[in-house]
Amino acid sequence: MSVGDATARPCDEEGNFLPEGTPPGRAETRILGDWTPYNSQDEFELADLLFTRAEMSHGQVDELMQIWAARAAREGATTAFTDSKDLHDTIDAIEEGDAPWYSFRVGYNGTHPQGPVPSWMDDSYQVFYRDPRQVMRMFLSNHKFDGNFDYVPYREYENNERKWGDFMSGNFGWKQAQDLIAEDKRTHGSTLITLLSGSDKTTVSVATGQNDYYPLYLSIGNITNQIQQGHEDCVVVIGFLAIPKCEREHEKSDAFRNFCQELFHSSLTTILEPIRSAIETPEVVRCPDGHFRRVVYSLGPYIADYPEQVLLSGIVSGWCPKCTAHSRDLDGDSSPRSTQLTDLLCSSFSSTELWDEYGIAVNVHRPFTNNFPRANIHELLSCDLLHQVIKGTFKDHLVTWVEDYLKKKHGKAGAARIMSDIDRRIGIAPLYPGLRRFKKGRGFNQWTGNNSKALMKVWLPAIEGYVPRDMIRAISAFLDFCYLVRHPTITQRTLQDIQDALDRFHRYRSIFQRTGVRKLGSKGFSLPRQHALKHYIEHIIAFGAPNGLCSSITELMHIRAVKKPWRRSSRLKALEQILLTNQRLSKLSAIRRSFEQCGMSQDDCHTAALKEVGLDAPETEPNPNTTDGVMNKNDDCGPVGGPQVLNHVVLARRKAPRSPKDINGLTRFIGHDMMVLVRCFLFDQKYPESEIPGSDVSLNLCPRFSGAISVYHSAVATYYAPSDISGVGGMYREQIRATPVWNRGESSVPRYDCVLVQVCPEDDGFRSMQAACVRLLSSIKHKDKTIPCALVEWYETVGNAPDDTIGMWVVKPEYTGNRQRQLEALQRVATVVHLDSVVRGIHLIPVYRKQQISQKHAYSTTLDDFKQFYINKYIDYHAFETVY
Numbered sequence: 112m113s114v115g116d117a118t119a120r121p122c123d124e125e126g127n128f129l130p131e132g133t134p135p136g137r138a139e140t141r142i143l144g145d146w147t148p149y150n151s152q153d154e155f156e157l158a159d160l161l162f163t164r165a166e167m168s169h170g171q172v173d174e175l176m177q178i179w180a181a182r183a184a185r186e187g188a189t190t191a192f193t194d195s196k197d198l199h200d201t202i203d204a205i206e207e208g209d210a211p212w213y214s215f216r217v218g219y220n221g222t223h224p225q226g227p228v229p230s231w232m233d234d235s236y237q238v239f240y241r242d243p244r245q246v247m248r249m250f251l252s253n254h255k256f257d258g259n260f261d262y263v264p265y266r267e268y269e270n271n272e273r274k275w276g277d278f279m280s281g282n283f284g285w286k287q288a289q290d291l292i293a294e295d296k297r298t299h300g301s302t303l304i305t306l307l308s309g310s311d312k313t314t315v316s317v318a319t320g321q322n323d324y325y326p327l328y329l330s331i332g333n334i335t336n337q338i339q340q341g342h343e344d345c346v347v348v349i350g351f352l353a354i355p356k357c358e359r360e361h362e363k364s365d366a367f368r369n370f371c372q373e374l375f376h377s378s379l380t381t382i383l384e385p386i387r388s389a390i391e392t393p394e395v396v397r398c399p400d401g402h403f404r405r406v407v408y409s410l411g412p413y414i415a416d417y418p419e420q421v422l423l424s425g426i427v428s429g430w431c432p433k434c435t436a437h438s439r440d441l442d443g444d445s446s447p448r449s450t451q452l453t454d455l456l457c458s459s460f461s462s463t464e465l466w467d468e469y470g471i472a473v474n475v476h477r478p479f480t481n482n483f484p485r486a487n488i489h490e491l492l493s494c495d496l497l498h499q500v501i502k503g504t505f506k507d508h509l510v511t512w513v514e515d516y517l518k519k520k521h522g523k524a525g526a527a528r529i530m531s532d533i534d535r536r537i538g539i540a541p542l543y544p545g546l547r548r549f550k551k552g553r554g555f556n557q558w559t560g561n562n563s564k565a566l567m568k569v570w571l572p573a574i575e576g577y578v579p580r581d582m583i584r585a586i587s588a589f590l591d592f593c594y595l596v597r598h599p600t601i602t603q604r605t606l607q608d609i610q611d612a613l614d615r616f617h618r619y620r621s622i623f624q625r626t627g628v629r630k631l632g633s634k635g636f637s638l639p640r641q642h643a644l645k646h647y648i649e650h651i652i653a654f655g656a657p658n659g660l661c662s663s664i665t666e667l668m669h670i671r672a673v674k675k676p677w678r679r680s681s682r683l684k685a686l687e688q689i690l691l692t693n694q695r696l697s698k699l700s701a702i703r704r705s706f707e708q709c710g711m712s713q714d715d716c717h718t719a720a721l722k723e724v725g726l727d728a729p730e731t732e733p734n735p736n737t738t739d740g741v742m743n744k745n746d747d748c749g750p751v752g753g754p755q756v757l758n759h760v761v762l763a764r765r766k767a768p769r770s771p772k773d774i775n776g777l778t779r780f781i782g783h784d785m786m787v788l789v790r791c792f793l794f795d796q797k798y799p800e801s802e803i804p805g806s807d808v809s810l811n812l813c814p815r816f817s818g819a820i821s822v823y824h825s826a827v828a829t830y831y832a833p834s835d836i837s838g839v840g841g842m843y844r845e846q847i848r849a850t851p852v853w854n855r856g857e858s859s860v861p862r863y864d865c866v867l868v869q870v871c872p873e874d875d876g877f878r879s880m881q882a883a884c885v886r887l888l889s890s891i892k893h894k895d896k897t898i899p900c901a902l903v904e905w906y907e908t909v910g911n912a913p914d915d916t917i918g919m920w921v922v923k924p925e926y927t928g929n930r931q932r933q934l935e936a937l938q939r940v941a942t943v944v945h946l947d948s949v950v951r952g953i954h955l956i957p958v959y960r961k962q963q964i965s966q967k968h969a970y971s972t973t974l975d976d977f978k979q980f981y982i983n984k985y986i987d988y989h990a991f992e993t994v995y
C-alpha cells in the first residue's frame with residue numbers, strides 16, 4: 112500500500128510529467144572509449160589504485176613514477192603520470208561527483224565585558240561545507256542505488272500485520288508525503304527525499320597532541336537499509352563545523368557555552384539553507400533509475416550521541432530530549448516534546464521554573480530546525496543503538512553494575528578473584544566463526560563498540576552463579592531487547608516482544624537497587640541513555656528498523672572521511688587536505704560509476720588492452736572470494752553478494768589431505784563404526800517416509816555400501832541474515848569445520864564445530880532442531896550418486912523449554928547404553944545425516960554456574976569437559992531469531 116500515484120511521477124528535464132510507461136532516458140553518458148580526463152583505462156585504474164586503495168603518499172608516487180620513467184626512457188615509452196602533482200591534477204579535472212567545498216567565518220558579536228576580554232570573543236571561526244543540493248544531486252544520480260531506492264513512502268502488511276523495515280516504511284515519510292501532496296498543488300506528483308543527518312566530534316591523536324574535528328554527515332532515507340549498511344557511497348561528509356577554543360578559566364562560562372551553541376545552530380542553518388527553498392518548491396533531478404523527477408526535500412532523523420542531542424534540542428543535560436519526563440524520574444509519566452510545547456511553556460514560566468521543572472535551557476539558541484518547515488528537532492532525534500544500547504546501557508551500566516555488585520558483596524579482593532574467573536570463563540568459550548577470542552578475558556585498553564558487541568555474545572553464561580538470578584533475568588531481558596530492535600524487519604508482533612522485553616528489564620533491574628548498587632527510588636534509574644530505550648517503539652513506527660539509522664554508520668564514516676585522510680596529510684593545515692581528499696575520493700568513485708554505466712570497465716585493463724591489439728585475454732584463476740560457496744581459507748565468515756537465496760550448506764571445494772581413504776580406516780580414525788552408520792544413512796535416504804529410522808532397523812534391511820567416501824575439513828553455510836554484516840542481498844555465510852588440525856596463530860588444535868540439524872520440520876524454533884557436533888564432513892558415492900553428508904554426535908535437549916532464568920535452551924551430550932554401565936563403556940550417539948538437513952552452525956557455551964575454571968583450561972577441549980551447554984542464541988542476530 113502506498114501514498115499512490117500522487118507522488119514520484121517521472122517527468123522530463125523541464126519538469127513536465129511523462130505519460131505512464133515512458134522509459135527513462137539515458138544520462139548524458141560518455142562515448143564508448145572516452146576515458147577523459149584519462150587517456151586510457153589503465154591510467155584511470157592506476158590513479159584509483161594509488162589514491163583510493165593504496166593511499167600512497169606524494170613522495171612515494173613521485174618515486175614510483177621516477178622508476179617507471181627510467182624504464183620507459185629505455186624502451187621509448189611514456190609513464191601514466193609524470194609525478195604526484197600530475198596524478199592529483201588529473202583527479203581534480205574529473206567532472207563527475209564534483210561537490211566543491213566552500214567556507215564562511217563566524218565570530219562573537221555580543222557585548223564585551225569590562226576589563227580583560229576572553230580570547231574567544233575576538234577570534235573568528237571557519238566552517239567548511241558543501242552545497243547540500245549539489246550533494247543531493249550526486250546522491251540521486253547514483254545508478255547503483257537503482258532497485259534499492261524507495262521513491263514512495265509505503266505501509267507494508269503481512270498476514271494483516273503491519274511491518275517496518277526501511278525508512279520509507281515508517282509513518283514519518285508517509286505523513287510528510289501526505290501533508291505535501293494533499294495540501295499543496297505545486298508539489299503534487301513530486302518525490303519526497305528525506306535527509307538524514309548526523310554530527311559527532313572525532314579525535315585524531317598523535318604523540319605530539321591531538322586534533323579534534325567536527326564532521327557533519329548527510330544521507331537520504333530513500334535508500335534501503337540493505338544498501339545503507341553495505342555501501343560506502345551512502346553517507347557523505349557535507350561540513351566541518353568549528354570547535355571554538357578558549358582559556359580553561361572561561362570554558363564553563365555561560366557566555367562561552369551559549370556562543371558554542373549559537374555557533375553550532377547557526378552553522379547548521381547556513382549549511383542547510385540551500386535545501387530550504389526545495390523543501391516547499393520542487394526541483395527537477397535525475398534519479399537512480401534514470402528518470403527525472405520533481406523532488407521535494409524534508410529534514411529527517413538526526414543521528415547524535417547524548418551530549419550532542421542536548422545541544423541540538425536545547426534541553427538541560429540529564430533530561431530527555433524527546434519527552435518531558437522529569438530528570439528525577441525519567442521513566443515516569445511524560446508527554447512528547449515539541450517546538451509548540453516549548454513555546455507555550457516559555458510564555459508561561461520563569462526561566463528558573465523552565466530549567467528546574469521542564470529541563471528547558473531558555474538562554475540557549477533556538478534549534479536550527481525552527482528555521483525549516485515541517486521539522487521538530489525532538490521528533491527528529493534518532494535513537495542510537497551504539498550509544499544508547501551497546502555502549503550505554505550494556506557497557507556503562509550493566510557491566511559496571513555487576514562489577515559494583517561483586518565488590519559490594521565480596522570486597523575488592525574477592526571481586527577481583529571472581530572477575531578473573533569470569534574472564535577465564537569467557538576465554539574458554541568454544542570457537543565460533545566471527546566470534547572474537549578474548550584470550551585474557553576482557554581487560555581492554557579501549558572499549559570500542561565492537562568489543563561490547565563481542566562481549567554481549569558470551570557474557571551472560573559467564574557471570575551466572577556469581578550474581579542473583581534476577582540480575583541474570585534483567586540482563587537476559589535487556590539482551591533480548593537489544594537483539595529484537597536489531598531485526599531488519601519488525602512486525603507488530605516484534606513490537607509486542609520488544610515491549611515485553613523492556614517491561615521485564617524494568618521489572619528485574621530493581622535487583623540492582625535491592626542489592627545497594629543503585630540508589631532507591633526513581634532516581635536510581637534516571638539515566639538518559641537507558642531511558643531512551645522507552646522511545647524505540649515510537650522510533651520504529653516513525654522511522655523503520657533502527658539498524659538503518661545508527662551512529663555506527665557515522666563512526667565508520669569518521670575513519671573514511673576524517674581519520675584516513677588525516678593520516679595521509681602532511682599535518683600542516685590538515686583540514687584543508689582532508690577536504691580535498693574527500694572531494695577527490697568522491698570524484699574517483701563517481702567517474703568509476705560513469706564508466707561502469709557505459710559498460711566501459713567490464714574487462715580488467717590488461718584484458719581490455721590485449722583485446723584492443725587483437726590478442727586473446729589471459730587465462731586467470733577465478734577469485735576465491737567471489738566464487739559462490741567458496742571462501743578465503745582464513746575467513747571464518749562474511750557477507751556474500753548476490754540475491755537472496757534459500758539457506759544451504761555446501762562442502763568445501765578441496766578434499767581433506769592425508770585423511771583415511773577407506774571406510775575401515777575412517778572407523779579407526781573417528782571411533783564410530785562407519786560402515787554401520789553409512790548403511791543406516793542409506794536406509795534413511797532410500798525410505799524417507801519410513802516411521803522407523805535407519806538406526807533402529809536391523810542392519811540386514813539397510814542397503815549394502817561399497818562405494819567411495821571422501822573427507823572434507825570444512826563446509827560453508829549460507830543463510831539470510833540481513834542485519835548482521837551481510838551482502839547487498841542480505842546473505843551471509845560461515846564456515847563449519849571438522850578437522851583434527853586447525854591452525855590458528857601459534858598452535859594447532861582439533862576443531863569440531865557444532866551445528867543445528869533439522870529433525871522435526873513441523874515444529875517451530877529450536878523444537879524443530881537438534882544440536883550436534885560435526886565429527887566428519889564427507890561425500891558418499893553410492894550407485895552413481897554423490898551424497899554430501901556429515902557424521903554428527905548428538906546433544907539431547909534438557910527440558911522442553913528454555914531455561915527460565917537465562918532464557919536459553921540447555922543441551923547435554925547424548926550417550927548410548929544405560930546408566931548401569933560404566934562411563935567408559937558409554938559412547939556418543941552418532942548418525943550420518945544429509946548435509947541438506949544441517950540448518951547452520953551454532954555456538955554452544957558451557958553451563959558454568961558454580962564451576963571455577965583453572966588457569967590451564969584450554970578452549971579447544973571445552974566441548975568435551977562440561978556436562979551441559981547453552982545453545983547460545985546471542986551469538987548472532989540470525990541465531991536469536993532461529994533458536995527460540
Ligand SMILES: [Zn+2]
Binds near residue numbers: 431433646
Ligand atoms: Zn523520553
